[in-house]
Amino acid sequence: MRLDKFLADMQIGSRKEVKKYIKDRRVTVNGQVITSDKIQVADHDVVTFDHQPVQYQKYFYYLLNKPQGVVSATTDPRDKTVLDLLKDKDQRDDLFPVGRLDKNTEGLLLISNDGVLAHQLLSPKKHVEKEYYAEVAGILTVEDVAAFAKGIIIDGNEQTLPAEMTILAVDPKQECSQMRLILHEGKFHQVKRMVKAVGKEVTYLKRVRMGDLSLDEELALGDYRPLTEAELALLKNAVK
Ligand code: URA
Numbered sequence: 001m002r003l004d005k006f007l008a009d010m011q012i013g014s015r016k017e018v019k020k021y022i023k024d025r026r027v028t029v030n031g032q033v034i035t036s037d038k039i040q041v042a043d044h045d046v047v048t049f050d051h052q053p054v055q056y057q058k059y060f061y062y063l064l065n066k067p068q069g070v071v072s073a074t075t076d077p078r079d080k081t082v083l084d085l086l087k088d089k090d091q092r093d094d095l096f097p098v099g100r101l102d103k104n105t106e107g108l109l110l111i112s113n114d115g116v117l118a119h120q121l122l123s124p125k126k127h128v129e130k131e132y133y134a135e136v137a138g139i140l141t142v143e144d145v146a147a148f149a150k151g152i153i154i155d156g157n158e159q160t161l162p163a164e165m166t167i168l169a170v171d172p173k174q175e176c177s178q179m180r181l182i183l184h185e186g187k188f189h190q191v192k193r194m195v196k197a198v199g200k201e202v203t204y205l206k207r208v209r210m211g212d213l214s215l216d217e218e219l220a221l222g223d224y225r226p227l228t229e230a231e232l233a234l235l236k237n238a239v240k
Helices: 003-009 015-023 115-122 142-150 190-197 229-238
Strands: 027-029 047-049 061-066 105-112 130-137 164-171 176-183 201-210 224-226
Touching (some): 003 047, 015 027, 105 115, 115 229, 142 164, 190 201
Parallel strands (some): 105 201
Antiparallel strands (some): 061 105, 130 201, 164 176
16 A cells, blocks of 8 residues: 555545645654655554654544434434544544434444445345334233234235344333343334334334444443454454
8 A cells, every 4th residue: 555545544634735745844654754755664564753653543433322313324414423423533434324313313323444344234134133122102002922922924015034022121110111132133223113003102222232242331322432353353253
């Protein structure tokens, strides 16, 4: 890879800016000051900028605790997007949310620039589990659990795969319930539509797990952190 691309990819500056830094003798490769931006660098080369080593990283993976009110998109004419939650130092043009959570859904959302892994995680063929916690207006019943376990028809014509629902709590006075739901696919508004199909309504929704990757409860709403190596391995394992 060309030295100027390497430095620009690692957010040292724009392509134009890094060319200037190279001319200004602020960049070294293997201990030598380099003044040509055309030079090629490889994995084993040691690059520094202003005496600080610059390590090349191709893919970025962030675990975000999505708050309500932001949309799972890269740009939006009206609303704040999940990418707007990233600090300036982490902003890159190639990042995107891996899948979608509704504007009023909270919880685990992966942000990455790894298109291959994203495609695999979202592929219906891979059946990567997604687990949700939901609060529901209405009383969930064992019949609802059985209906979800068989797979139900939503909006009159769409058949879902079997899904595992656990009733966590029921409040007959307030006529509301809490549940956990494990899905093996990702249809549009799936949780809300499944709950509607059994005559109830989701009032709060949070995704807590994707494959073996769980939401980090230490992350406040709107906060994010890079995935650990172990977490990335778990995700990759889920799509093998
Ligand atoms: N199902 C929904 O209805 N909404 C989401 O955001 C995710 C799953």
